[in-house]
Amino acid sequence: MNQDRAWAATRKGLFELRRRSGAWQIERLSFTADPVTMLLPPDASGHMLAGLNLGHFGAKLHASDDAGQTWREVAAPAFPPQPGGAEGPAWKLDQVFALERSGDAIWCGTVPGGLFVSRDRGESWALDETLWRDPRREQWMGGGNPAPALHSICPHPDKADELLIGVSCGGAWRTTDGGKTWGLRATGMRADFMPPELAGDENSQDPHLIARCRAAPDVLWCQHHCGIFRSTDNGATWVELQAQPSSFGFAVAAHPGDPQTAWFVPAVKDMQRIPVDASLCVTRTRDGGQTFEALRTGLPQQHCYDLVFRHGLAVDDGGEQLLMGSTTGGLWASTDGGDSWQTVSAHLPPIYAVKFG
Amino acid sequence: MAVLEFTPQLRRFVDTPVVDTAATVLRDGLDAAFAINPRLRGYILDDQGHLRANVVIFIDGRRVRDLRGLTDPLGPDSRVHVLQALSGG
Numbered sequence: 550m551n552q553d554r555a556w557a558a559t560r561k562g563l564f565e566l567r568r569r570s571g572a573w574q575i576e577r578l579s580f581t582a583d584p585v586t587m588l589l590p591p592d593a594s595g596h597m598l599a600g601l602n603l604g605h606f607g608a609k610l611h612a613s614d615d616a617g618q619t620w621r622e623v624a625a626p627a628f629p630p631q632p633g634g635a636e637g638p639a640w641k642l643d644q645v646f647a648l649e650r651s652g653d654a655i656w657c658g659t660v661p662g663g664l665f666v667s668r669d670r671g672e673s674w675a676l677d678e679t680l681w682r683d684p685r686r687e688q689w690m691g692g693g694n695p696a697p698a699l700h701s702i703c704p705h706p707d708k709a710d711e712l713l714i715g716v717s718c719g720g721a722w723r724t725t726d727g728g729k730t731w732g733l734r735a736t737g738m739r740a741d742f743m744p745p746e747l748a749g750d751e752n753s754q755d756p757h758l759i760a761r762c763r764a765a766p767d768v769l770w771c772q773h774h775c776g777i778f779r780s781t782d783n784g785a786t787w788v789e790l791q792a793q794p795s796s797f798g799f800a801v802a803a804h805p806g807d808p809q810t811a812w813f814v815p816a817v818k819d820m821q822r823i824p825v826d827a828s829l830c831v832t833r834t835r836d837g838g839q840t841f842e843a844l845r846t847g848l849p850q851q852h853c854y855d856l857v858f859r860h861g862l863a864v865d866d867g868g869e870q871l872l873m874g875s876t877t878g879g880l881w882a883s884t885d886g887g888d889s890w891q892t893v894s895a896h897l898p899p900i901y902a903v904k905f906g
Numbered sequence: 907m908a909v910l911e912f913t914p915q916l917r918r919f920v921d922t923p924v925v926d927t928a929a930t931v932l933r934d935g936l937d938a939a940f941a942i943n944p945r946l947r948g949y950i951l952d953d954q955g956h957l958r959a960n961v962v963i964f965i966d967g968r969r970v971r972d973l974r975g976l977t978d979p980l981g982p983d984s985r986v987h988v989l990q991a992l993s994g995g
Contacts, residue, residue, distance in 0.1 A: 605960040
């Protein structure tokens, strides 16, 4: 990962950021004025992807072979013909919502909740038919979006064929064979928006985002609609944690080297979705979720109504640099694990995703 | 020959040919345009081959009715305009 380069996917284009002399600066804007919903940062060769949502004209995918200097449109993931009477949302791509590499494959999560794989660096895509045809998939619900959203793809750093995914609202699922078979992986999560008898139903959970610790891949963190959850057994079971000033939010970043450390961005649950007391903070645990600190230095503390979407918080490979982007175009950076923050910009377009690399 | 034209808004993203076609139904006329530029298809039709929800087509001043099958007839002198639907002002 390039520690001095980062990306912000926004409502009005893709911003490339560079850290020069210790300060992040905007280097380039690609896709000016077009919504970019997700990106895959460059690999060592400079290959990267960007998912666009052109509104009237649909969701598109673009590839670059020179780390974002030039772009070309490539085939977007597409759903097969929808059988008559099929339940659930229309089989039509609405958004590219997650992009991750695992081994030689690139995986793409979408709205509606489809998972696609490319084995030719994003030039063509195949729907994971096993997951899509699973009858439990038809029970998934929208959460924020009218249709279910497959937003989290957590590759296993040591096993290219193993992924854990998260769906709003469809719980967490794992494959260990490259998508040939899938199993639910959400025991212990709790959905208080369901009837009481279904609160523990794994297939009804609303994980907002799931993040894995790279050095200890059995450790997963989940910012859920109903709180914060952590697993230490690769998603087999989840334990609820309590954070102050709120356990509600959308984003989570897992420390890549320390399984005890993760960051969250709290908000008022759940119809208001603004910072608690209109005062922005990041919460951090360094003891596996037993305690949380509210980190506020450098963040707006009065009349702040910025919300951080689920892909709006990122940590670099070293675990010290963080980036955070908001719905109202605030972009902040930290070089000390969140202890303090510097404003990169206060007036970017609404930010959908930030990534290092 | 019917003539198909696409909104100039599309030119930011994709080439939009003006097409003279002997097609007698709309879908065949669109296919003639997509044969010239295959990438155009995904901007007008969705995964299921239906007209995108926020794209509108007029044939001789009448809004197309069959948004899924695209079976509206074309006459030999029809003028077809493929436009953005003004949803949201």
